[in-house]
Amino acid sequence: xxxxxxxxxxxxxxxxxxxxxxxxxxxxxxxxxxxxxxxxxxxxxxxxxxxxxxxxxxxxxxxxxxxxxxxxxxxxxxxxxxxxxxxxxxxxxxxxxxxxxxxxxxxxxxxxxxxxxxxxxxxxxxxxxxxxxxxxxxxxxxxxxxxxxxx
Amino acid sequence: xxxxxxxxxxxxxxxxxxxxxxxxxxxxxxxxxxxxxxxxxxxxxxxxxxxxxxxxxxxxxxxxxxxxxxxxxxxxxxxxxxxxxxxxxxxxxxxxxxxxxxxxxxxxxxxxxxxxxxxxxxxxxxxxxxxxxxxxxxxxxxxxxxxxxxxxxxxxxxxxxxxxxxxxxxxxxxxxxxxxxxxxxxxxxxxxxxxxxxxxxxxxxxxxxxxxxxxxxxxxxxxxxxxxxxxxxxxxxxxxxxxxxxxxxxxxxxxxxxxxxxxxxxxxxxxxxxxxxxxxxxxxxxxxxxxxxxxxxxxxxxxxxxxxxxxxxxxxxxxxxxxxxxxxx
Amino acid sequence: xxxxxxxxxxxxxxxxxxxxxxxxxxxxxxxxxxxxxxxxxxxxxxxxxxxxxxxxxxxxxxxxxxxxxxxxxxxxxxxxxxxxxxxxxxxxxxxxxxxxxxxxxxxxxxxxxxxxxxxxxxxxxxxxxxxxxxxxxxxxxxxxxxxxxxxxxxxxxxxxxxxxxxxxxxxxxxxxxxxxxxxxxxxxxxxxxxxxxxxxxxxxxxxxxxxxxxxxxxxxxxxxxxxxxxxxxxxxxxxxxxxxxxxxxxxxxxxxxxxxxxxxxxxxxxxxxxxxxxxxxxxxxxxxxxxxxxxxxxxxxxxxxxxxxxxxxxxxxxxxxxxxxxxxxxxxxxxxxxxxxxxxxxxxxxxxxxxxxxx
Numbered sequence: 001x002x003x004x005x006x007x008x009x010x011x012x013x014x015x016x017x018x019x020x021x022x023x024x025x026x027x028x029x030x031x032x033x034x035x036x037x038x039x040x041x042x043x044x045x046x047x048x049x050x051x052x053x054x055x056x057x058x059x060x061x062x063x064x065x066x067x068x069x070x071x072x073x074x075x076x077x078x079x080x081x082x083x084x085x086x087x088x089x090x091x092x093x094x095x096x097x098x099x100x101x102x103x104x105x106x107x108x109x110x111x112x113x114x115x116x117x118x119x120x121x122x123x124x125x126x127x128x129x130x131x132x133x134x135x136x137x138x139x140x141x142x143x144x145x146x147x148x149x150x151x
Numbered sequence: 152x153x154x155x156x157x158x159x160x161x162x163x164x165x166x167x168x169x170x171x172x173x174x175x176x177x178x179x180x181x182x183x184x185x186x187x188x189x190x191x192x193x194x195x196x197x198x199x200x201x202x203x204x205x206x207x208x209x210x211x212x213x214x215x216x217x218x219x220x221x222x223x224x225x226x227x228x229x230x231x232x233x234x235x236x237x238x239x240x241x242x243x244x245x246x247x248x249x250x251x252x253x254x255x256x257x258x259x260x261x262x263x264x265x266x267x268x269x270x271x272x273x274x275x276x277x278x279x280x281x282x283x284x285x286x287x288x289x290x291x292x293x294x295x296x297x298x299x300x301x302x303x304x305x306x307x308x309x310x311x312x313x314x315x316x317x318x319x320x321x322x323x324x325x326x327x328x329x330x331x332x333x334x335x336x337x338x339x340x341x342x343x344x345x346x347x348x349x350x351x352x353x354x355x356x357x358x359x360x361x362x363x364x365x366x367x368x369x370x371x372x373x374x375x376x377x378x379x380x381x382x383x384x385x386x387x388x389x390x391x392x393x394x395x396x397x398x399x400x401x402x403x404x405x406x407x408x409x410x411x412x413x414x415x416x417x418x419x420x421x422x423x424x425x426x427x428x429x430x431x432x433x434x435x436x437x438x439x440x441x442x443x444x445x446x447x448x449x450x451x452x453x454x455x456x457x458x459x460x461x462x463x464x465x466x467x468x469x470x471x472x473x474x475x476x477x478x479x480x
Numbered sequence: 481x482x483x484x485x486x487x488x489x490x491x492x493x494x495x496x497x498x499x500x501x502x503x504x505x506x507x508x509x510x511x512x513x514x515x516x517x518x519x520x521x522x523x524x525x526x527x528x529x530x531x532x533x534x535x536x537x538x539x540x541x542x543x544x545x546x547x548x549x550x551x552x553x554x555x556x557x558x559x560x561x562x563x564x565x566x567x568x569x570x571x572x573x574x575x576x577x578x579x580x581x582x583x584x585x586x587x588x589x590x591x592x593x594x595x596x597x598x599x600x601x602x603x604x605x606x607x608x609x610x611x612x613x614x615x616x617x618x619x620x621x622x623x624x625x626x627x628x629x630x631x632x633x634x635x636x637x638x639x640x641x642x643x644x645x646x647x648x649x650x651x652x653x654x655x656x657x658x659x660x661x662x663x664x665x666x667x668x669x670x671x672x673x674x675x676x677x678x679x680x681x682x683x684x685x686x687x688x689x690x691x692x693x694x695x696x697x698x699x700x701x702x703x704x705x706x707x708x709x710x711x712x713x714x715x716x717x718x719x720x721x722x723x724x725x726x727x728x729x730x731x732x733x734x735x736x737x738x739x740x741x742x743x744x745x746x747x748x749x750x751x752x753x754x755x756x757x758x759x760x761x762x763x764x765x766x767x768x769x770x771x772x773x774x775x776x777x778x779x780x781x782x783x784x785x786x787x788x789x790x791x792x793x794x795x796x797x798x799x800x801x802x803x804x805x806x807x808x809x810x811x812x813x814x815x816x817x818x819x820x821x822x823x824x825x826x827x828x829x830x831x832x833x834x835x836x837x838x839x
Contacts, residue, residue, distance in 0.1 A: 028709060029773065054690040056784060057801035064790070074773060074786070074801070078687070078701065081708050083773060106690025109808055132517040132838055143525055194604035291486055295504075295820075361598065362670060365821070441670045443598030445821040446507060448673055 002080050004030050007050055015042055031085045039088050040098045043073075047103055052077045052084060055100065058110035060118035062145045067092050069118060069144075073100065073107070096121035117143040168260050170420065171249040178397035179390045180211045186435045193439040221382035226289055229379065233287035238380070238387035241280045245391040248273050248398050253328050255411055255420045267325045270402065271312055274357060277395070278304040288379040296378070299365050299446060306453030307356040307363075313461035314349035317468040318406055331410035340407035345464040347407045349457050354399040356453065358392065361438040365446055400430045483510060488823065490518055497834040500811065500827075504820060512815035512823075514808055520838040527798040532558050532767060535798070537628045542802060542839050544626040545588055548574075548581040549778040551630045556711060557774035557785040558632050561767045569757040570634035571712045576750045577620065577629065578712075578776075579743040580647070583654070584613045585779035586736050589831050593733060594665060596824035597674045602665055609657050612650050619643060634760035644751045651744050658740065666734065675730040679814045679826035682727055689809040693781025694739065695830055698732035700725045705777040717749045729829035736831075765793040780804055780831055804836035 002010075004024040011032060012022055018038035025031050034042055046052040052075040061070040068089040075084045090097050099122035100107045111122045112131050119141035122128065133142070140147055184199065188206065191198030199207030225234055251266035253259040263269060278301055285297020319325060321342070322333045330339075340347045356363040377388055404410055404426040411419035444452070488500040497518050503511040523542060527535050539554045540547045552574055559566065566574075587606040594602020614624040619640055621627040629636050665671055681691070686699035696703055704721040706714045722738035724731035769791040775784040781803025788797040807830050814826050 031771075053687050056690075056782075056806075057786065057799060059786065059797075059799040061788060061797055072786070072799075074784070078703055085773065104690075105688045106806070106809060109805065113805075130517070132520040134517070142522065149522075149525060149529060190600070194601050195608050196604060291484060295507075299507075364598070439601045440664075441599065441668070442594075442602075442674060443821075444670060445674060446819060 002050065002082075004028065004082055007080075007082065007084065008032075010050065011042070011045075014045060018042065028082050029085070030082060031087070033087045033089075036088050036090055036097050039073075039086065040100065040103070042086065043075075043100045043103050046075055046084065046086075050077070051079050054106040055104045055110060056083070058107055058114050060114050060120060060143060061087075069095055069120060071097065071114065071120060075104075090120060095119055096123060098123055099125040101125055117141055119144070167258070170254040170258060171252075171260050174254075174397060174401075175246050175249055175394055179393035180215075182393050182397065182431065183389075184208060184211050185432075186438070189432065189435055190439045193436070215386060218386035219383045223382045223384060224379075226379055228289040230287040230289075233283050234379075235384065237280055237284040237287065238384045238391065241277065241284075241391040242387050242394070244273055244276050244280065245395045245398070249394075251327075252398065252401055252405070253331070254423060255418075256328065256332065258420065259328070265325045266327050267315065267319075267330070267406075270398070271308075274311075274395070275304075275308055277391075284377075290379050293378045300359075302446065303356060303359075303363065303365060303449060303453075306450050307353045307457070310349050310453060310457035310461045311353040311357060313458065314346045314353065314464060315406060316461075317343045317346045317464045320465070320468050327405050327410075331405050331412065334409045335412055338407065338409045340409075343407070343464060343468065345460055345467070347403070349461045349464065350407070351403060353453075353457060354403065355434060355437070356449070358396045358399055360396065360434060362441040362444050363449060365443060365449060396431070396434070397427070400427045400434065403430050495827075496832065498832070498837065500815070500823075502815075502820075502823065507819050507821075509815055509818055509820060509823060512812055514811045516808070516834060516837045518838065519835050523839045524798050524800060527795055529794065531765065531793045532795065533632055533763070533765075535795070536631060537626075539798075539800070540626055540628055541835070542800060543778065543780070543833055543836050545833075546581055546585045546779045547625060547627045548577045548629065549585075549776055550783060551628065552578055552712070553774065553776035553778070553783045553785050555630045555632055556776070557772050557787050558767065559763075560774055561770060561772045561787055561789055562632070562764060563768070564633060564761055564763055566634045566761055567758045568713070568755050569638075570759045570761075572750055572754050573635050573639055573759065574630060575712050575714060575717075576647075576747055576754075577617070577627075579746045579750070580613055580616060582743045582779045583740050584610055584617075586740050587613070589736060589779075589828070590661070590665075593828045596828045597671065599671075602661075605657070605661070605664075609654060612654070616643070616647055616650060619646065631760070631763075633763035634758070636760075638759050644754070647747065647751060651747060655741075655744060658737070662737070666730075666737065672730065674821075674825055675733065675829070676728060678729045678818070678822050679829055680726070680728045681810065681814060685813065686727065686810075689813060691781075691807045691810050691830075692803045693777075693779075693807070693831075694732050694735040695781070695807055695810065697721065697723045698735045699727035703782075705775050705782050709775065711774070711776060713750075716753070717746050719746050719749075729825050732829045732831075766791060767793075767795075775801075778803060780833060780836065781807065800839055802836040802839060804832045804834070805839075807832060808837060 007030055008022045008024060011019060015034070015038060018035045019032060020035065021033040023031055054076060056074040056076045059072050061072055063070055068091050070087050070089055073086040075086065088097065095118070097120070099111055101111065102124060108126065111125055112128055114120055115122055115128050116131055116133055188198040199210035201207060202213045203209030225231060248270040250260045251263045251269050281300045282297045285293040318330060318339050322330050324330070377385060380388060404423060408426050411423040413419070413422035484504045486502045486504055488495050488502050490497055490499050499515040499518070501513045501515055502509050521541065523538055526538060530538060536551055536554065540551050543550050587610040591603045591606040594606070617627060618624055620643060621629040681695070681699045683700045686696050686701060700723060702721055702723050707721055719742045722735050722742065724734050767789040769789055771786070771788045773784060773786045775782050783803055784801035786799040786801070787795050790796040810830055815823060818826065
């Protein structure tokens with residue numbers, strides 16, 4: 001049973017340069033912000049060493065006044081009962097990053113939805129086709145802030 | 152004088168065919184209503200209630216009129232001739248055995264020595280019609296339904312015929328009248344319990360009732376081979392289904408349960424219809440109690456369990472003498 | 481024989497509002513690809529245009545049968561963001577209604593699960609018994625489904641005075657009915673033939689695929705948000721989390737059945753412990769900036785709400801992690817090399833709700 005602070009210390013010591021920010025928000029909630037190219041290594045470390053079992057959700061986020069999208073991964077550990085949030089930034093002009101599906105099979109369908117809604121490309125993903133939007137959707141990805149709904 | 156003789160002849164003919172025709176029309180109408188009310192009570196519902204003064208008896212007539220008034224939709228690419236001809240042919244073929252089945256010791260439309268064989272011959276034509284229907288509808292679901300029917304009916308016709316052979320050996324004839332009259336001392340159902348069991352299960356599978364109604368598996372195949380049918384053609388298929396159900400129940404009663412024999416306070420035909428009604432009720436109760444079996448489990452049951460049981464039945468009949476019971480005529 | 485591509489499609493008596501593309505070879509399914517999105521209503525995007533208290537009816541529509549559990553998830557996430565704590569009586573009422581809703585949702589599942597192998601009686605009985613629970617809900621909230629009863633800060637109105645009596649009577653009657661269902665469904669030999677050994681998911685596969693709820697518990701993994709992260713007053717009750725080891729359709733069905741029994745248990749305990757007091761607390765319009773992830777155990781599994789707030793009265797981002805979407809990963813995995821007759825059985829043993837998947 002690792003505690004939240006132990007997880008933060010472990011990650012900080014193992015991935016010194018890649019982790020931009022790591023803190024414990026409250027009991028059972030750890031939030032990590034990391035650089036995009038190291039996310040795959042961090043995920044593999046989470047699965048093998050720190051007992052995180054599956055991906056709970058993947059979503060996109062567009063913080064105001066930034067030139068990047070934030071991709072937010074949530075992981076859950078059954079044995080430790082801790083939820084870890086992993087955030088990483090991808091630039092808006094070429095939003096792409098490596099997919100976590102080879103390590104976490106449960107990220108498959110979530111990444112597909114995030115790709116569809118935000119336009120973020122996940123390389124090495126088995127199948128990034130249409131999921132929720134209609135087949136003839138040709139406008140920009142809808143959950144971005146510059147796609148406004150008609151009032 | 153001749154005119155009166157001709158009128159006599161006509162009245163005789165009408166009286167002769169009356170039970171068969173009434174059965175053919177009455178059993179689907181009454182049977183469906185009865186089944187709906189029975190199943191409704193099992194399922195904590197009420198069933199048809201409003202049409203007709205008491206308990207919705209005329210519901211079936213209303214349903215039939217509705218079906219008759221609907222538009223007949225034929226898919227463009229379907230084979231029109233087979234599509235329209237199939238329900239009509241199916242109803243005729245399903246109802247033909249009524250021409251030779253006796254309703255009483257003497258009351259039969261056409262007296263024929265091999266009437267049991269005739270019934271089985273007609274029963275084996277039906278799968279062919281259904282296969283053609285499934286193919287002619289030009290629909291994937293219907294096609295799969297038609298194929299499933301062939302598998303199912305092939306597997307169950309063999310035990311159906313084999314299980315009756317025990318009775319045939321004892322009475323040494325294929326004649327239903329002789330078989331029924333031979334049960335005056337003891338019913339064949341008690342002498343041949345294995346035969347009765349196998350015949351009953353095989354007949355439920357032959358008429359596609361629960362738990363063996365895989366070809367019309369509504370939850371998977373949208374009613375299977377009848378998917379494209381609407382209106383009066385669908386009504387005819389339903390009629391054909393219930394007529395064969397009625398005929399199989401009649402057969403069970405005549406062959407195994409003493410047919411029209413019974414104490415004399417009721418006419419023999421009334422005994423026949425009463426026993427048929429009890430057998431039909433039992434079969435209808437299965438619909439409310441059991442889920443459907445899967446195709447491979449169905450085929451396993453037919454080929455690996457029922458056929459050996461039927462063969463064991465024949466073996467036992469040959470080995471155990473029953474002459475002392477006064478059965479052989 | 482050539483491979484036939486069948487669309488077990490939206491126009492089908494047994495598929496719900498989604499589509500599974502099956503590649504069938506004879507009677508064996510070679511491949512199954514779910515195709516969803518028929519009921520996508522962009523709830524997450526719409527939520528960015530509405531105030532926090534206006535979103536409760538919006539979020540409810542992701543599962544209108546299971547409305548209490550879903551709105552509870554959203555409402556308690558916002559309460560954590562705003563830092564308010566609802567009064568005790570409200571928390572007890574929330575737990576009672578959520579557990580009754582779990583029973584309702586499981587009865588609906590039981591009805592569909594019964595008719596899939598072709599047993600119409602098992603369709604009619606649970607739906608008839610569900611009516612009693614809908615009457616209870618109507619007594620409290622005024623509607624049968626989609627209640628919109630929980631609000632930020634408590635519940636909308638208090639329980640009627642004769643609610644505890646009526647609820648206890650209904651539960652006593654329902655316990656007897658559960659025994660009848662047990663005999664009809666779980667002990668029937670034909671049901672065993674259809675459900676035993678069908679759609680087996682081993683423990684490692686279930687964790688890997690990320691399935692949730694009774695599907696995960698049916699494969700031997702004891703994960704239940706009510707015990708892992710107790711919310712509202714769940715930590716005051718004694719109840720078990722039913723788990724089965726085998727991981728086939730029968731195991732998942734048994735888990736849901738026992739969950740219904742446990743729900744009866746919890747409601748009885750809660751009705752006995754119900755305190756007096758206020759049922760609402762005033763909630764502010766605006767939420768302080770920050771983010772929160774809060775999850776509940778809905779009837780179909782674990783439902784998570786991720787809310788990012790920028791200090792205004794509308795959420796900046798609302799992400800819903802719904803159970804049926806996470807269970808979707810199990811479809812292509814389980815529906816390989818099975819006969820076509822097994823497809824409805826596997827499908828309904830996973831209990832997908834297409835509205836959940838699409839949001």
